[in-house]
Amino acid sequence: MLQAIGLTSAPRRDLPPAVDDLTFEARPGQVTALLGAAGSGKTTVLRLMLDLAPGRGVTYFRGRPLYRIAHPAREVGALLGDVPGHPARTARGQLRMLCAAVGVPAARANDMLDLVGLAALADERLSMLSLGMDRRLGLASALLGDPHTLLLDEPAKGLSPRENCWLYGLLRGHAAQGGTVLYTTDDAKEAARTADRVVTIEGGRLVADQDATEFARTRLRPRVAVRTPHAARLGALVTREARAARRSVEVVTEGGTRLSVYGSDCAQIGETAFRHGIPVHRLAEETGDTGPGPAQGQDPAREQQPAAAEAPVKAPTEPLQSLQSLPSLPRRPSRSPLRPLRYELHRLLGTRTTLLIATAVLAASVTISVLLARTGSTPLPALLAAWPDILPLPPAAFGAGLLGAISFGEEFRYPALAAARGTVPRRVGLLLAKLGVSAAAALLLGFLVAVADAQALRLVYGEDLTHVPDKWLSMAVSWSGLTVGCAWAGLLGAGVFRATAAGVAAVLAVPVLVAPVAQQMVVAPSARSVAGLPGRLREVAWLQWPYEIDPWLVAAMRVAAQPVGAALALSLxxxxxAYLFTGLRRRTYR
Incomplete structure (x- = not known):
């Protein structure tokens, strides 16, 4: 059972809270509709339940709050708005990325695409999907972990009647298997047709919590929709006969050819029209909303839909059969630390951005290296790194920093993990995975740049510039430290300030702002030397490392002694x- 107790949003300035002390429950095996007009706080309620918005109150999912559930993705799935994915990512790639985050096999993505009818569009990019297909993909994302509870924010908004029928049939099938379904809507008729229970809110406060039958009896009333070319004449005749029979009948004219008759039925109106020779083009019993006008949730456009849209939605058997035919998942998802690593690799390689950045860096590095070698005054390390004095950073270091900045920047621009807290790996694991993947990408990019520059120099100028330098070890350590440090600076900068541009600014701030300060400390005269430090460390350390590691320690110390190295260390x-203070102290990923 889903229980929301005392949900209250944090008010902004002097405004009242969007949700104020809201308490209700949604039972398993039922579809519950959260009904309210636009601005009544429906979306805020769902965000409070998922710990995605600041506020008070608690939500129990089968007796446990969300933060105490070991595997949230197996308990709750959510769809808030559109699918929050990169527009260039494919539907299959999006689901596989989320499979890695949830901890389910990658084959689950294909199963969910078959379930929601998107198997033929698996390789279609998210930007090319229609609204109906986007909602189907969002529902597939919510169902990835086979959750018990579904939280959906206006899932049928803007969909066609056929899409509505399929959507609510699938929700009904999930509830028939014992699951709990809670969705928001602003259409009272839709709630009465598709839900088992209706919770009505207004201004963030509870108005009514009713069974769908009671809701329809108290909030809605039956009517007869009539379409005839003689609407005014037929309306007058129905009203006159009702007065003669002393029956309470109300006739409302809706346009030149439409009537809505309350308090009568199709048989009585059809007989009246037949006796007076009035042709009738449409005669159907419907359910009308007795509540306020459009400001309170009545959509006039819905009244213009054909009769098929007004017919009660029957849960088809296909969605239920499809849900039952899905392969069962293990009761406990994998707790492997590779879950966030798999997610990050899918995120990095799922779009063309990484390839485009690497291609641009290689092209710029080769061009700059060949041009620098023409003068003959540039040292070999600068040639291989393609780093002229005019640039604050070489192209490879800047490209690594850009990849690092995008790593966290995409999470806030296209928050695939923010729709449901259950799909989020533990924040420490996610951070470590991003640090590891960005470091590997930076090392690979730096290696490719060095090899490409060396081959280009050999091709253009011959073998003279391709000899191995004597201090190749310290050069390799310095080059690796620079690229990895820039990647981490971009990643942490974007993570702290939640924007890719902030991560790029953090990368550029290292040579432009921090390096001059570090240079003043490094070039200052020193009265003492740290020579022999590896040997002294070996004497005090409890773990004895081989003597072959000493040159690597010395090379690392030389890198740290450089102005850019010291600046990178300080910046990181x-x-x-800052990231630990601003990010890890939160319970949720926003």
């Missing part, structure tokens, strides 16, 4: 502390 320490 500051950004990491």
């Amino acid at each position: 320490c500051a950004l990491l502390c």
